[in-house]
């Protein structure tokens with residue numbers, strides 16, 4: 001039994017055998033198995049060799065059809081290697097004699113083989129790339145499921161991965177993936193956000209979990225405490241089964257709040273909305289008692305899709321959300337692609353610093369046909385619906401004005417074409433950068449609403465990559481600089497009568513709810529599973545209490561001091577909460 005600590009990003013306990021994904025980019029450590037398990041390792045190896053051979057045959061066929069026979073012949077060498085009995089014997093000898101995993105046997109034998117090639121004349125040395133290719137293919141088929149298989153698992157699994165892209169997370173088999181354990185990532189990486197939205201327990205920032213488990217090992221995930229246990233003993237398994245039951249009971253205990261308003265003990269009403277990534281999630285928001293959608297991350301239409309969504313794809317997605325919401329307000333954010341979302345993996349030359357690069361509104365302003373397609377669909381879909389349009393990552397007034405001008409252009413085109421569309425859609429922007437927060441008075445005079453995106457606001461204010469586990473402890477919403485920026489934005493909203501909501505992950509963390517209410521936040525938008533607990537807190541305090549917490553917190557100058565204070569304050573209000581503050 002091995003226990004690993006990481007960052008719990010999506011609560012809940014999950015217990016299932018491991019499936020390991022994406023072994024391509026990292027080393028396979030030397031792992032030993034008991035001699036009696038050598039047979040199992042050889043079976044796995046034989047299966048991986050067979051799958052790899054079939055894959056190469058398919059590739060050879062399609063390449064031959066599409067490009068030509070000569071190019072396709074490069075795969076003959078790959079096939080030859082996989083049929084080379086001397087090489088295959090070396091794999092099995094390593095497993096039988098050294099009692100290592102089949103992954104390690106493949107990696108070690110092929111690395112040695114590659115070295116031999118490197119010492120040969122140039123024309124043969126070039127073949128080393130093919131050896132590496134075969135190694136990757138075998139490893140992928142051994143330790144993991146292929147990307148395709150991620151979408152269709154045959155039975156319940158906990159996925160162990162070095163990293164998962166938001167596209168992979170969005171496209172995975174939701175029925176059979178019970179939990180995620182990931183080497184990389186931070187609290188607000190998009191993989192974490194999607195896991196939370198789907199209610200899949202997840203722990204990230206584990207550094208080397210993939211090197212410490214073999215496919216099929218039993219794994220426990222405690223997404224609440226950030227713990228992953230590999231190969232647990234019976235006592236531990238029994239303990240976690242009880243924990244899992246308690247969590248489910250706690251979640252159900254909040255069901256009765258669903259139809260009650262999010263109102264404080266002294267009668268102040270708070271708007272409690274949900275964040276969604278996929279249209280169907282709108283139903284979860286409503287089931288959990290949310291009164292609308294405060295953030296629809298529309299770029300997820302692109303993630304996991306095989307081809308670029310058409311105007312009709314956009315239109316149908318928006319219509320689905322509108323139908324599910326039945327008149328409730330919906331804030332649709334325009335495409336926030338880039339950085340960790342899609343563009344890099346497809347780019348010919350990936351950006352050096354994608355989080356500071358061509359992402360979000362910048363990408364849309366450079367890809368006008370794509371941007372206009374989305375806006376067209378949205379204006380068409382939102383006739384007679386309470387839909388608002390929001391631009392992400394605005395950093396200066398010029399960008400905002402350009403984006404607004406494009407909406408006007410698209411509306412004119414629709415008018416000219418005689419197509420029914422929305423004429424007066426409210427236009428808002430996210431406050432996600434220090435520049436936007438510091439210039440909020442000017443922005444307030446040009447938008448209909450603000451939404452504070454604390455995930456990026458923290459990343460850009462504290463200079464901490466939100467998806468980098470190495471700096472994850474520095475990523476905190478409790479930093480006084482963040483709280484001051486939030487306060488500034490709320491004040492500007494009050495001054496110019498521009499509604500302000502908060503839709504970053506901070507809004508779904510109950511520890512911050514009282515503080516944010518005290519700072520003046522009256523609209524929260526959070527991941528659907530967090531709605532009941534946030535509502536419970538709102539209904540358990542007075543606005544005066546919240547204001548007092550905020551006043552006190554603003555006198556502190558360290559994030560740890562702030563965090564300790566709000567944890568204690570929250571625990572006093574919610575003594576029975578299951579959440580580990």
Ligand code: PEP
Pocket residue numbers: 193295297336432452453454455456457503504505
């Ligand atoms: C944010 O940055 O806080 C936000 C809500 O947007 P996203 O997490 O999609 O970047």
Ligand code: MG
Pocket residue numbers: 392432453455456
């Ligand atoms: Mg953001």
